[in-house]
Amino acid sequence: MMGYFNNPQATAETLTSDNWLKTGDIGYLDEDGWLYVVDRLKELIKVKGFQVAPAELEDLLLSNPDVQDCAVTGIPDEKSGEVPKAYVVKKNPNLTELQVEEFVKGMHSL
Numbered sequence: 434m435m436g437y438f439n440n441p442q443a444t445a446e447t448l449t450s451d452n453w454l455k456t457g458d459i460g461y462l463d464e465d466g467w468l469y470v471v472d473r474l475k476e477l478i479k480v481k482g483f484q485v486a487p488a489e490l491e492d493l494l495l496s497n498p499d500v501q502d503c504a505v506t507g508i509p510d511e512k513s514g515e516v517p518k519a520y521v522v523k524k525n526p527n528l529t530e531l532q533v534e535e536f537v538k539g540m541h542s543l
Contacts, residue, residue: 443509457506478507478515490517490537497536499525 434454436444447455460470478485487505494503501524507515521533 475507478505478517480507480510480515480517481513485517487517490519493537493540494519494521494533496540497533499523499528500533 434448436448449455457474458470459472459474460468462468473487476486476488478487485507487507490505491503494500494505500521502522504520505517506520508518510516519533521528
C-alpha cells in the first residue's frame with residue numbers, strides 16, 4: 434500500500450518510515466522464519482460509539498460448521514468510524530459470503 438488517498442495523517446499513522454504496514458497484530462518470527470500472530474494491540478473496534486470485540490465475532494463465526502478459521506479486524510468507515518471485517522477460511526468450499534452474513538444475522542437475533 435502506498436498510503437491513504439488525500440490523507441497523509443492516516444498514512445503516517447499506518448505506515449512506518451520504511452513502509453511497513455502497522456496491522457495492530459502482535460507476533461514474532463521464529464528461527465526458521467515462520468511468522469506467528471499471537472495477539473492484537475487493539476482489542477476493540479468502535480462502531481457507532483459501541484465497543485465491539487473481534488474475538489466475540491470470531492467465536493460466533495467459528496460456531497458455523499462450514500467455517501474452519503477466521504479473523505476479524507476493524508476497517509475505517511466514514512459513517513460508523515469503524516466496521517468489522519471478517520476473513521474466513523472455509524471448511525465447506527461451497528460456502529458463500531451471503532451464507533456467512535445470514536448465519537451471523539440469524540445468530541445475532543437469538
